[in-house]
Amino acid sequence: MDSFSTLIRTASHEQHVEAETSTFMSDLLGGRLGVDAYARYTEQLWFVYEALEAGAEKLASDPVAGPFIQPELFRLTALERDLAHLRGPGWQAGVSALPATRAYADRVRECAEEWPAGYIAHHYTRYLGDLSGGQIIRDKAEKTWGFEKKGDGVRFYVFEEITNPAAFKRGYRELLDAVRADDLEKQRIVAECKKAFALNTGVFRALGEEFPLSA
Ligand code: HEM
Secondary structure, three states, X not given: OXXXXXXXXHHOHHHHHHHHOOHHHHHHHOOOOOHHHHHHHHHHHHHHXXXXXXOXXXXXXXXXXXXXXXXXXXXXXXXXXXXXXXXXXXXXXXXXXXXHHHHHHHHHHHHHHHXXXXXXXXXXXXXXXXXXXXXXXXHHHHHHHOOOOOOOOXXXXXXXXXXXXXXXXXXXXXXXXXXXXXHHHHHHHXXXXXXXXXXXXXXXXXXXXXXXXXX
């Protein structure tokens, strides 16, 4: 039987392609959007990571989700620095969650509070993605909008404390393979992962509607 890390990756492959090829992501990576769209997207990420990381301290002692809580992954401080750069020092007063973002953050919070194994699905979907494809987005953002390399504006994509992302990802997959869950619970985690991808696609869809291309 496949390892759990392989299972979750292959089972969510289709959803990954869907998120990756969404109109908003394609336009962003194609350099067709203004920095305001990028800032709006970064705002949405703030709500998602607020939900992911607000519950992290409590989950750190959880037998199932605990091993996944690794402070070197935390993104909230980086996001706040990016937003201060993108929106100015008063950024916090101006941010708002799109309904799709609200739904996503609510689901993350619900898992964090009631279902630690489900939280792992959300943790995996975001952080392993940020360590992977996130680097492509960073490179594009730096080139398109002229942010300093790995500086303010793209700090979200820079994991200062992870010097070897490939090794970190290997370790993360080992954590997945060792997850304390029976087969049925693992299937539920996979289903939650697909849901996590769908929630991301929902946010992209809403952003795409807010930033349609005139051409
Ligand atoms: C245009 C945007 C994206 C690009 C270019 C992209 C690209 C990639 C690439 C190249 C990998 C493989 C890295 C490796 O083999 O280690 C990867 C993995 C991953 N991506 Fe994305 N991705 C994008 C969007 C997303 C989104 C929106 C999510 C979810 C929110 C996501 C979640 C993941 C996850 C969870 C993995 C790890 C798969 C695994 O090895 O288990 N990606 N991505």
